[in-house]
Amino acid sequence: MKINILxxxxxxxxxELEGAGHTLCNLLQKKLLENKNVDFAGxxxxxxxxxxxxxxxxxxxxxxxxxxxxxxxxxxxxLNNEFKNKLDKALEK
Numbered sequence: 001m002k003i004n005i006l007x008x009x010x011x012x013x014x015x016e017l018e019g020a021g022h023t024l025c026n027l028l029q030k031k032l033l034e035n036k037n038v039d040f041a042g043x044x045x046x047x048x049x050x051x052x053x054x055x056x057x058x059x060x061x062x063x064x065x066x067x068x069x070x071x072x073x074x075x076x077x078x079l080n081n082e083f084k085n086k087l088d089k090a091l092e093k
Contacts, residue, residue: 031072
């Protein structure tokens with residue numbers, strides 16, 4: 001996956017995710033919207049045959065969008081690890 005910063009200001013960021021589609025973007029969007037400091041989080045997949053997404057994050061107040069993105073990624077990783085552990089236990093039965 002390749003990440004390109006398309007634009008960045010103190011309270012918003014627009015990035016291009018090459019090699020990402022709805023699966024990753026939807027999860028990130030959900031985790032971002034759980035953050036009360038996020039004013040807007042969304043993405044667009046301009047063409048269904050190209051795995052490239054444009055992701056947008058806008059923050060309230062002085063919060064930084066890159067910090068919110070990192071937090072969302074860490075929460076998604078935690079959720080993934082919890083799922084893996086529960087699946088491993090279920091498969092052992």
